[in-house]
Amino acid sequence: MIKKNAQYIDKGSFQQDLLGWYHANKRDLPWRKDQDPYKVWVSEIMLQQTKVDTVIPYFYRFIEKFPTIHALAAAEQQDVLKAWEGLGYYSRARNLQNAVKEVVSSYGGEVPRNPDELGALKGVGPYTKGAILSIAYNQPEPAVDGNVMRVFSRVLKVEEDIALQKTKKLFESHVRELIYEDDPSSFNQAVMELGALICTPKSPSCMICPVQIHCSAFKAGIQEDLPVKTKAKKQRIIPYIILLVRNSKNEYIIEKRAENGLLANLWQFLMVPINEIGWDHLENWVYSEYGLKVKIGTKKGKLKHVFSHLIWQLDIYEAATEQEQLPDDRLLFVEKGNLESFPFPVSHQKMMKYLGE
DNA sequence: AAGCCGGGGAC
DNA sequence: GTCCCAGGCTT
Numbered sequence: 102m103i104k105k106n107a108q109y110i111d112k113g114s115f116q117q118d119l120l121g122w123y124h125a126n127k128r129d130l131p132w133r134k135d136q137d138p139y140k141v142w143v144s145e146i147m148l149q150q151t152k153v154d155t156v157i158p159y160f161y162r163f164i165e166k167f168p169t170i171h172a173l174a175a176a177e178q179q180d181v182l183k184a185w186e187g188l189g190y191y192s193r194a195r196n197l198q199n200a201v202k203e204v205v206s207s208y209g210g211e212v213p214r215n216p217d218e219l220g221a222l223k224g225v226g227p228y229t230k231g232a233i234l235s236i237a238y239n240q241p242e243p244a245v246d247g248n249v250m251r252v253f254s255r256v257l258k259v260e261e262d263i264a265l266q267k268t269k270k271l272f273e274s275h276v277r278e279l280i281y282e283d284d285p286s287s288f289n290q291a292v293m294e295l296g297a298l299i300c301t302p303k304s305p306s307c308m309i310c311p312v313q314i315h316c317s318a319f320k321a322g323i324q325e326d327l328p329v330k331t332k333a334k335k336q337r338i339i340p341y342i343i344l345l346v347r348n349s350k351n352e353y354i355i356e357k358r359a360e361n362g363l364l365a366n367l368w369q370f371l372m373v374p375i376n377e378i379g380w381d382h383l384e385n386w387v388y389s390e391y392g393l394k395v396k397i398g399t400k401k402g403k404l405k406h407v408f409s410h411l412i413w414q415l416d417i418y419e420a421a422t423e424q425e426q427l428p429d430d431r432l433l434f435v436e437k438g439n440l441e442s443f444p445f446p447v448s449h450q451k452m453m454k455y456l457g458e
Numbered sequence: 459a460a461g462c463c464g465g466g467g468a469c
Numbered sequence: 470g471t472c473c474c475a476g477g478c479t480t
Contacts, residue, residue, distance in 0.1 A: 148475040155466065155474090189464025192478075226477045246475045266459080293475050302473065303469070333472085334461090363463065408464060447465065 110257065115315045116281045116288070122311030123291035126298070128153070131160050136286075138212035138237035139170050145232045146193050146224060153297065159188050170212070173198055174205045182366060182444040191365060196224030214238045227273070232289065241285040243276035245269055248296025249289075254328035255300060258317035263328045336407065340414040342383065344371040345456060346395055348422050352434040353456065354393075355443065363408075368433075368443040370452060375416075392428035395420045401455035406448035413448060417455050 127133070130153065132144035143163060147156045163184050167173040173181070178198060185194035200222035204212060212233065213219045220230040231244035243249075250263045250272050257275060261268040281288040299306045307319050318324040346354040355368045371387065378386045387395050398419040406413040427434065435443070437456055 145475065150463095150474055150476060151465080152467070152474055187465075189466085190476085192463065193476090196477080224477065228476060232475065244475075247473070248475065264459095290475085297475080330473095365463095406465095408462095410462060410464095 110279070110315050112279055115256075115279065115312060118311045118315070119291050119295065120281060120284070120287055123287055123294055127290070127294055128298075131157060131164075133290075136237050138233060140164060141233055141237040142212060142229075143197070145229045145236075146197050147188065149193060149229070150190065151188065155188070159185070170201050170204055170210050174202045174210075178366065179444065183442075186367075186444045187447055187450075191367065193224060195365065199223045200225060212237065214240070216240075216242065227269075235285040235289045237286075239284070239286055241277075241280050241282045243273040243280065244289045244293075245272045245276060246293060248293040248300075249276065251302065251328050252292050252296045252300045255305075255318035255324050256312060256316045258321065258323075258327070260327065260329055262331055264331045334410075336410055336412045338412045338414055340375050340416070342373040342375045343415050343417040343452060344373065344387070344395060344397070344420040345401065345417065345452065346371055346393075346420040346422055347457065348424070348434060350434075351457075352436055353440070354422070354427070355433050355435055355440070356391075356431045357433070364446045366444075367446050369446065369449045371420075391432060393422060393432070394424060395422045402452075404448060404451055406451075415448065415452075417452055419455075419457065 130144075132140050144156065144160055147159055147163070166184055167176055167181070176198065178195065181194050181198050182191060185191055188194075203222060204210060208218070213222075214234065216230060216234060219225055219233060220227070225233070228244055228246050231242040234240040234242040235244055247263075250269065253259065253272055253275055254263060259268070259271065259275075261271065263269070263272075276289075276292075295310075295312070299310050303325075305324055307313055307316070307324060310316065310319075313319055316324065318327050344354075348354075354371060356371055358364050358367050358369060360366055371391075373383055373386060375383070384395060384397060387393055398421060401417045401419055403417060404413075404415040406415065440453065
């Protein structure tokens with residue numbers, strides 16, 4: 102039985118109602134066609150902080166391009182990033198390939214079923230570890246994500262802040278107690294499916310919920326008030342001048358971003374942090390930063406791009422250079438028609454409509 | 459514990 | 470505008 106401040110629940114009846122609903126209503130998703138641990142792994146990484154409908158086309162393309170662990174391990178990172186382009190959180194792609202290489206070199210290409218070995222892989226945290234172990238290997242391990250915390254915060258009327266680490270551990274212990282050991286894969290997926298389809302953040306469909314009679318929050322009429330979660334901070338606004346620099350051969354200058362941090366190893370048009378530089382020193386800064394002499398032209402447009410923790414305010418200008426040689430390793434001349442072979446952040450993809458002919 | 463790390467869709 | 474999504478890593 103459930104302890105602490107949570108309410109009691111009839112475990113067998115809850116499992117039966119939840120799993121019965123799941124088997125009758127689960128979505129036909131591409132990563133549910135088999136239990137290939139590699140495909141389960143790829144899907145779970147893509148699904149981190151990302152909706153199912155967004156992931157589906159990426160998953161198809163990714164598996165077609167990298168069908169096996171060995172294929173992904175042998176790929177160029179730029180090709181992996183290109184397949185991830187637009188999905189966001191690009192460290193997921195870099196970590197996944199890093200981990201896949203580790204699986205090839207240390208585990209003969211087989212995804213570890215040992216929890217400690219699996220959890221030690223880059224990008225495999227507590228949730229993903231539990232998801233792979235339960236879904237691919239049928240082990241009764243908890244896989245606690247946002248859905249699971251929302252569902253059980255309501256069913257068990259847990260009123261602790263789900264942003265806290267200790268609250269997540271509390272839910273893991275609840276799942277260990279409640280999990281259906283004959284089919285932990287279906288149990289974990291059923292809770293998440295319920296969270297996605299019925300027990301939604303706003304306006305949950307309690308009237309058609311298969312576990313309504315088990316739900317303490319519904320009984321108390323406070324399901325809309327759970328889960329409790331502290332609010333995120335507001336984003337900082339950072340203004341940039343974007344320079345669409347073109348040479349006499351009608352090629353554009355793009356720059357490879359740093360190998361760590363925001364949008365790592367993706368490509369972009371030149372970005373000038375105008376607040377730090379100031380308009381008067383703009384061309385001088387470009388020369389000191391890149392050894393590049395440019396003439397700023399006319400303004401072509403503006404964009405606002407929102408990240409989870411900051412906002413880019415982008416003013417886009419065309420610019421020209423007469424240099425033939427690029428003095429900086431980060432920079433590259435590329436014809437307009439070849440830009441699509443490089444991975445770009447979405448914000449810079451949106452700038453391409455301002456390029457000339 | 460808090461900050462960093464994308465992008466999109468629902469409301 | 471707000472929230473949050475099948476989270477993890479770093480400090």
